[in-house]
Amino acid sequence: MSDVTATDITTTSAAALAEALRAGELSSVEVTRAYLDRIQAEDPTIGAYLHVDAEAALRAAEQVDTARTKGEELGPLAGVPLALKDVVVTEGVPTTSGSKILEGWRPPYDATVAARLKVAGTVLLGKTNMDEFAMGSSTENSAYRVTRNPWDTDRIPGGSSGGSSAAVAAGLAPWAIGTDTGGSIRQPAAVTGLVGHKPTYGSVSRSGLIAFSSSLDQAGPMTRTVLDAALLHEAVAGHDPLDSTSIDAPVPVLAEAARRGAGGDLSGLRVGVVTELGGEGHTDGYEPGVLARVAEAVALLEGMGAEVRQVSCPAFDLALPAYYLIAPSEASSNLARFDGVRYGLRVGDDGSRDLDEVMALTREQGFGPEVKRRIILGTYALSSGYYDAYYGQAQKVRTLITRDFTRAWDDVDVLVSPTSPTVAWPIGARVDDPIAMYAADLCTLPASLAGIPAISVPCGLSEGLPVGLQVMAPALADDRCYRVAAALEAAQDAARGHALLDAIGGRA
Amino acid sequence: MTDTLVDLDEVLTRYEPVIGLETHVELGTASKMFCGCSTTFGAEPNTQTCPVCLGLPGSLPVVNAAAIESTIRIGLALGCRIASWSRFARKNYFYPDIPKGFQTSQYDEPLCTAGHLDVEVDGETYRVEIERVHIEEDTGKNLHVGGATGRIHGADHSLVDYNRAGIPLVEIVTRPIPGTGAKAPEVAKAYVTELREILLALGVSEVRMEQGNLRSDVNTSLAPIGSLEWGTRTETKNVNSLRSVERAVRYEMRRQAAVLDAGERVVQETRHFHEDTGSTSEGRSKEEATDYRYFPEPDLVPIAPDEEWIEKLRAALPELPAARRARLQEEWGLSATEMAWIVNAGALGLVSETVAAGATPADARKWWLGELARRANDSGVELAELPVTPRQVAELAGLVQAGTVNDQLARQALDGVLAGEGDPAAVVESRGLAVMGESDELVAAVDAAIEGNPDVAEKVRGGKVQAIGALVGAVMKTTRGKADAATVKRMLEERLIGS
């Protein structure tokens, strides 16, 4: 029926798949089956998925194919499979947020993101692994399984959306949805060679995302190309009456911005390189290879006409401590609902213990160590007598960081930095050192705290492992991220081909 | 354990009470505070729930605008300042009836602050300062099965109904109320009564206390007379009738006085009120109280009601109970005391509707405070629960005015109305209760009375006019009360004395 091989299906971009589906060159069943086959073959090694329902996926694919045959009107993404991070609530499909405490829970409703993707006709391959409740940068905090980086299976895939990053990078999904609280889309995307975008806070509905830190959480695309990211982002973005913090504004035209950016003309664009994120005097903890790739990427941008300058944002130095007070504080409250009363795990309810004991035992056994660490941290930070010194101060730092950004936007259109100070590290290397683990988020935290959009786009390899460039833009100017990222992607592709697509193809 | 109690009169010889009230009112909005679920009372357990009010993972709250409007109107009616910027906060604690592990409430940024409510007790006015009015969500309802106390400790197992979870709840908090002395219990009751009237006038809640629409936490403390500092207070939780509010204050005053007399300290704690005995018992001690770790609710954006909207709501407030009482007292030409009787009997609305239906204020007052109050009392129900409408009462009063029935016949007609036989006129018709005119039947009855009582008739003829009463009685008896006594008397006089 088609001369595209199964390998081609799993190594091309989602945009290309969508086009082949629209043109009738491929059926959704073919595409879906190709991915399911590859999942079956390789996921035992990679460990990207927590839940795959092949039958349901093929059924959904068949429905799209039938509709297309009948000539029904279908969305542009109809029939393209995808993976969802397990933090996204899916009706009737197990959703655990990577935690034992939700083992076996089948939600009675769909997250807005999941519902919109369903309406768009995409096919759910499965739910991807993650750090428990999205707390972590390596996916090692998952209560269920280890996820490996396809570039080097002894290394971590980043986190907390490491299942999504590994799946897309390994050819086990054409694209995926991740969530980002302090860098959980961008950092895993960077260390697996993907494009990952954290949208402006409030531009993608949080309804149905199992909350980690409500004032920071955002869902976004994790893809192989910038255009894919823009297309997936457009499919899920837009005002949602179910989320009070959802912005009631039109979604910016993102795919168009990506296509324009790929044209390679950045003349007049003012690019700021953030001194505090790996710049002069701030290189501690940054790998030289990472800094070199980022410098080369900035040079490429300059070559396309961008005006580059250094920008200092002094409050960024305080982002890490502020984040690790705000996020755990909100988490300590968000995770209080997991008490064994209404759903999920319940431990010790044998008639011998009272309510408080059953709740305590359930939480003791249901939560992993990192989750407990953050609940304790957040509970402490919010307690009376400490609130002002911790939570209150952290909120002030947040204001200062936002102010640094606002000042920067007077002089530049976008800010850039490394996405992650290092490439993917060996599995196990940081599990006993939470502070080292937290440092992985150094570059991604400021944009999270300010609620602004930020994208990670591949910018080459260091020691054979992917490095990402982060591009940050003012709130609601997500299109600028896509424009700059697409320009960089096009320039690199022209020079040396698409590192990720080549790598997936090579491994297949 | 029984508490030692001091007589109230004696308490007041040594101590000065300070009271305070926190009142929770369930708003009568059609849907819940943060989701679209229905708020109808009495549905099957857990049928009025959704992911939001069950606190399912991933669900998010969306503010019910009608609840915000009601809260602002309550604030305006209490003379509060309405905040131009107000936030929700999370109150964190574990309990099965709060599905999220926190209650979405308001903390240091309430919607309304600094109001007041004047209440009257025995002709004296007390000003109750309102500290704040804020909006929050109600909890679910626990049913503890097994065990003797009905409380969670000792129960075999517990069931939770989340139908109530998320119903909008307004909390109205007074400042401490000093200077009420012996009237402290009555002032507490009068405050809740007046607050309830205001809520009813605003139409924001049905305020059915028996359904828990309005519940008060009653704070009471005692300090030695002349002391500059207030004493340690206790908080009696969930007192849900007007009478209980008064009793709870009185009991706590008597109990605390005994504690202080014994040279001991009053423990700062929450206490439970017992309807059957009118007593309180110790609950949770404040010293071991939970730290609620309040912080601004990140899932909701701040409420910023604009000035114009607030002024529109203020302009549209209905006539408030105090103003209405003053107006009606004036219109009905009553003294303050007469008005107070109507109010205390809970008959203001009924009297006023009866007047509106055409009765004179005097008649309306006479019926509701007299015959109808007695009937209600006899059958142990509230006046308003009697199966008779103000319009029917007005009709009845009209029949008396027109002379169609006399007072006694009117009471018989009322029997029929209460028995569900229809409107008064119809009952008079069907039961044949109309006063007899000067009919042949009546003439016959008068003649029969004279013939049947020759001795009496002779006395009357002889000038003992007062003896005529016995003849009137005889006529009334034969006509079974349907005759008009004055008419009968005139007819007898015509026959025996001449005119």
Ligand SMILES: [Zn+2]
């Ligand atoms: Zn609901």
